[in-house]
Amino acid sequence: MQWVLTLAVIAAGIWTIRPLGLSGRGLAVAVLLVINSAALLGRRLPESRVSQRLALTWLTLGVVAASALIGVSSSGTSYLFAFFLAGHIGYRLETRPALVLAGTCSLLCGGVLFFHLGPGYHELPWTVGLVTGVPALAGIVNRSRRRAVLAAIEAAESAERAARAEARTAVLTERSRIARDVHDVLAHSLAGINMQLELADALLDTGDLEKVREANDKAHGLVKESLKQAQWTVHALREDSLPLLESLTAMLESSGHRDALTVTGTAREVPAQVTQNLLRIAQEALTNAARHAPGGEVGVQLTFGTSSTTLGIRNGPATREVSAGVGSGMGLIGMRERVALLRGNVTAGPVTEGPDEGGWQVEAVIPG
Structure with a gap:
């Protein structure tokens, strides 16, 4: 629409402005008409390619040419150039320079008509020249509206980018959680099963079938425990609620540590995420105890405080030979990651005093 109006x-102007020729006043009118047309066509230049200083220079020359055309021409629509140029002044320039230049346009055009400068026609009221700068106000409003729309679009795009980044972060967090669960279920269970099968294989050479059956039974027990752990993982992925106290008791009994749990405080239901992570921490600690301190006494302390839930697992030194093997190193890292997600803290280290000296202890404190 702007392009159509400009043309x-x-x-x-070409059709009505007179005189128009190749000599004398007609030539002056023709030159000024070309300059005004070029100044008006310049509104199509993209703002990114025209600096404010260049725009101010070009529009100032256009204002001078428009006022001169009004004075030199004797008839026609020469004043339209001033009106349309003033509107573009408000749109292209910042508010303060736009108002100054628009006021200059009004004074020049009004002065040319009021003082009868030049040989131009005098039928046009001088007040018409004085209001040529008014369209600058509409240009300022249009510019403000356009900037508001661009700001809204930019804010929407920024919000969309932030939402995409948040979604990617959520996906990575969920992948890390699944990786921890897979490690807990597969690495721990398979390590225990492999240990019992290796023991059974070694016992075959001794001919002690009773101990072979015992190792085989333990392997079967570990398989059953693995199925339970897989079920816990599915519950975690579905965000189902697990009873913390009952699940922890069942875990200890299946691992051969009956009556190892001590509960302090009033037992209560905790969020599903807290339950799941505490169970995983207990599982990690019990697996490490079985691997690095076989035969050692194990004690588990679950404390329900007013503002936190604390799980402590302590094992004594090994009473049987420790099988050679190196852990993946992911266990303690997984514990810390789990507790950090819940804004808690975890400590792990050797026991340096008391009846369990030489053993290992883990304590996780989760607020809420």
């Missing part, structure tokens, strides 16, 4: 103003 219409130029066409109307």
Whole structure:
């Protein structure tokens, strides 16, 4: 629409503005008409390619040429150039320079008509020249509206980018959680099963079938425990609620540590995420105790405080030979990651005093 209006103003000027020729005043009118047309066509230049200083220079020259055309021409629509140029002044320039230049346009055009400068026609009221700068106000409003729309679009795009980044972070967090669960279920269970099968294989050479059956039974027990752990993992992925106290008791009994749990405080239901992570920490600690301190006494302390839930697992030194093997190193890292997600803290280290000296202890404190 702006392009059509610009061409219409130029066409109307060529059709109506007189005199128009190749000599004398007609030549001056023709030159000023070309300059005004070029200044008006410059509104199509993209703002990113035209600096404010260059725009101010070009529009100032256009204002001077428009006022001169009004004075030199004797008839026609020369004043339209001033009106349309003033509107573009408000749109292209910042508010303060736009108002100054628009006021200058009004004073020049009004002065040319009021003081009868030049040989131009005098039928046009001087007040018309004085209001040529008014369209700058509409240009300022349009510029403000356009900037508001661009700011809204930019804010929407920024929000969309933030949402995509948050979604990617959530996906990575969920992948890390699944990786920890897979490690807990597969690495621990398979390590225990492999240990019992290796023991059974070694016992075959001794001919002690009773101990072979015992190792085989333990392997079967570990398989059953693995199925339970897989069920816990499915519950975690579905965010189902598990009873913390009952699940922890069942875990200890299946691992051969009956009556190892001590509960302090009033037992209560805790969020599913807290339950799941505490169970995983207990599982990690019990697996490490079985691997690095076989035969050692194990004690588990579950404390329900007013503002936190604390799980402590302590094992004594090994009473049987420790099988050679190196852990993946992911266990303690997984514990810390789990507790950090719940804004808690975990400590792990050797027991340096008391009846369990030489053993290992883990304590996780989760607020809420």
